[in-house]
Each structure stands twice: as C-alpha cells, then as structure tokens.
Amino acid sequence: AQKITQTQPGMFVQEKEAVTLDCTYDTSDPSYGLFWYKQPSSGEMIFLIYQGSYDQQNATEGRYSLNFQKARKSANLVISASQLGDSAMYFCAMRPRSGAGSYQLTFGKGTKLSVIP
Amino acid sequence: DTEVTQTPKHLVMGMTNKKSLKCEQHMGHRAMYWYKQKAKKPPELMFVYSYEKLSINESVPSRFSPECPNSSLLNLHLHALQPEDSALYLCASSHSERWGLAGDTGELFFGEGSRLTVL
Numbered sequence: 001a002q003k004i005t006q007t008q009p010g011m012f013v014q015e016k017e018a019v020t021l022d023c024t025y026d027t028s029d030p031s032y033g034l035f036w037y038k039q040p041s042s043g044e045m046i047f048l049i050y051q052g053s054y055d056q057q058n059a060t061e062g063r064y065s066l067n068f069q070k071a072r073k074s075a076n077l078v079i080s081a082s083q084l085g086d087s088a089m090y091f092c093a094m095r096p097r098s099g100a101g102s103y104q105l106t107f108g109k110g111t112k113l114s115v116i117p
Numbered sequence: 118d119t120e121v122t123q124t125p126k127h128l129v130m131g132m133t134n135k136k137s138l139k140c141e142q143h144m145g146h147r148a149m150y151w152y153k154q155k156a157k158k159p160p161e162l163m164f165v166y167s168y169e170k171l172s173i174n175e176s177v178p179s180r181f182s183p184e185c186p187n188s189s190l191l192n193l194h195l196h197a198l199q200p201e202d203s204a205l206y207l208c209a210s211s212h213s214e215r216w217g218l219a220g221d222t223g224e225l226f227f228g229e230g231s232r233l234t235v236l
Contacts, residue, residue, distance in 0.1 A: 033216070033222065033223045033224075035223075037227075042229065043205050043207075043229055044227060044228065045160070045209075045227035045230075046227075047224045047225070047227075050222045050223070052222070091159055095216060095223050096216075097216050098215075098216070102215050102216045103148070103165050103167075103172070103216075104162065105225055107159035108159065109158070109159055110159055
C-alpha cells in the first residue's frame, strides 16, 4: 500500500517569492511515479509535474520544480516567483508503475496555498 | 483548457431523481476514471474503465451506475442518491490502466468536475 503525507494544511507566501510545499511518501513498490496537482476553487485538478522514481534529475516545468530525495522519500514542490493565480489547493500523489495496483493514484490530504499581494 | 470535458458543471437533484453525469475525452486514452471528492478532502477513486470495460469498482453503492458507451465517453448514472452523496465528481483519463508503456509518464488528466447537490 502507498501513503502520501502532506504536513502543511495551509501556507502563505508573498507574491513574487518562492515557496516549498512538502510531501513525503511510503511505498514498497520498486518503481513509481510522483505527481503534483493544483486544484483552484473552481474544482479542476490540474497536472503540474511528474517525477519518476528512477529519474536521476529533479523534474522542472516552468516555475515548478520537484525536489526529489529518494532516500528520504520526499518529493517537495517548489514554486518560484509566486503569482496571485497560484492560490489553490495542491495535492501530492503517487502511482505504482507496475503490479496490480498500478491503476491507483494515491493522494495526500493537500496543502492550501494563499499568495499575498 | 482541459482536454477532459464534464457536463453538467453543477447539478441539484432530489433523492428520487434519476440523473447522469457525462465525461468525454479525445486524447485516445484507454483508461477512464470516476472520483468523488468531498469538501477539503482528496479525491477518492470510485470506478476504473479500461478499454471500455469496468475494471475496478471500489465498493461503490449501486445507486451509482457507471457506463462506458465508447472509448471517448464515460457516464455516471445517479439514482436514489442520499444527501451525503453531495460532492464534486471528477472524471479522469490516462493512457492506460496498467502503466508502463514507453513515453507514458502515467499522469491522469482530470476534467473540471461536476458539483452535485442532493436535497
């Protein structure tokens, strides 16, 4: 079974500053993917970034980067130069790459980010 | 704009009504999903369709009835719902249920959701 832990229920960040959202995970699967999704108040779950468990380099997508530390089982999301539109709920998620449970996308409880002008 | 389209965006229904939620994707994905999300909670998986066949049913009550008419469409038929079924219902799709194809990074693409209120 997989478990995702997001310990920050809410975070505040000043506009144009960088912010790190924490995510730790637990799994016995040898190969897996880690994902971050953004959910604005409108409800849509927007895919932000993906990190494979065997990827050597940390993933980056524009202002988003993933600080992946496999030994520590952490996959923190870094948002640089925060914008007001970044205010949303952010979910960390994990999916095994093989086995009977590979359909399962396990979510953390989420972190609500508020960007202050 | 999302490539997974859900209708309606909002639905209010009584406990005796029959209604349906619809989901459409044109990305050629072979797996489609229904999730239920209560306020301030993460999404919970309800159903998985793989190649138009029901693959996973996470012990969902029979008042929720999924249907996959073709590889692009996924419906969720609702009948005799309870007020506690009020939630955001999210549809998603992915390349396949069984991850691992070359070039497939395994992400699920979600729609905007259908916000359901049961009176």
